[in-house]
Amino acid sequence: MSLSRSQLAAVFAAVTITILTAALLTLTPSRADSAPTWAPADTAEIHPGTMMYTAGAQCTANFVYTDGAGNVYVGYAAHCAGQGEATDTNGCNVESLPLGTPVTFNEGGSVVDEGTQVGSGTLVYSSWLTEKQLGTTDPNTCAYNDLALVKVSAADIGKVNPSIPFWGGPTGIDTDGTAAGDRVYTYGNSSLRAGLAPLSPHTGISLGDDAADGGWSHPLYTVGPGIPGDSGSAFVSADGKAIGVLSTLGLAPLPLSNNIGDLAKELAFAQQHSGISGLQLVNGTEPFSPIL
Known part of the structure; x- marks a missing residue:
């Protein structure tokens, strides 16, 4: 059967459209293609527990986050960029350094x-x-509500792994709070410990949530309490879920206790108001292993 000139032109056009469409699909990355490739956990230089310096002040990274475009963020406490005293942790009445402030990731501080x-x-x-x-x-x-996010420079994304050193995880976000006696795990990296890794892992117990604060905080005790420089550290539950971010060292009525902000609430606030589309916590690549 022969084809007329108009029929041949129609066939040629259909084939051309098919080829061009396939080429565009090949060249355009999918959302999965934009997901970061994580460094191996045992060699990553940026991870939960990494030291972070802002205008000379040192804090500790909590968790790793991403957005819908594949950008990578590391969290620490908002008061790490605060301009008040070290004990000032009320964000509504203390000034902060502006967005755009440079932050460095360091080791051995x-x-x-x-x-x-x-x-x-x-x-x-x-x-x-x-x-x-x-x-x-x-x-x-x-x-x-004491959470800040630092966007990792494009050149350094390949150095990032979301796993918590020593413990592994996180395995998700805790959304039901803590009860008195619940075991908690953290990795603080204060420069006061001179970056000595064996002194960084801590475990402890929750003192139970106070209903009066609406679930925004969790007081707790750890073996070796968090000290200045540990601010921002990640805390996870006995199943590895992210509970919160180290904010304060308690002096009264619970001396040497620590207080952590509730990550589920802090992250929901950020998702609503940060303008970062698709912001989410990244689970660790290493399994959580709560053995000390």
Whole structure:
């Protein structure tokens, strides 16, 4: 059967469209293609527990986060970029460094120097700055919403792994709080310990949630309490789920206790107000193993 000139032209056009469509699908990355490739956990230089320096102040990274475009963020406490005293943790009445402030990731920092810089990033979200912009007045949100996000520079994304050293995980986000006696796990990396890794893993118990604060905080005791420089550290539950972020060292009525902000609430606040589309916690690549 022969084809007319018009029929041949139609066939040629259909074949051309098919080829072009296939080529475009090949060249355009899918959302999965934009997902970061994580460094091996045992060699990653940026991870939960990494030291972070902001204008000379040292804190500890909590968890790793991503967005819908594949950007990578590392969290720490918002008060790490605060301009008040070390004990000022109320974001509604203390000033903060602005978004865009440079932050470095370091290892081996001590009271003598900041150690070795292994990466860099930029402050892109602060619950403190956001609370002021929104005119937040809820006392519990002001007192306990203490989360900031640092966007990892593109050149350093290949150095990141989301696993917590020593423990592994996280395995998700805890959403039902803690009861008195619940076991908790953390990895603090204060420069006061001179970056000595064996001193960084801690375990402890929750003192039970206080209903008066609306679930925004969790008081607890650990073997070796969190100290200045540990601020921002990740805390996980007995099944490896992310409970919260180290915010304060308690002096009264519970001396040497620590207080952590509730990550589920802090992250939900950030997802609603940060302007970062698709913001989410990244689970660790290593299984959680709560053995000390």
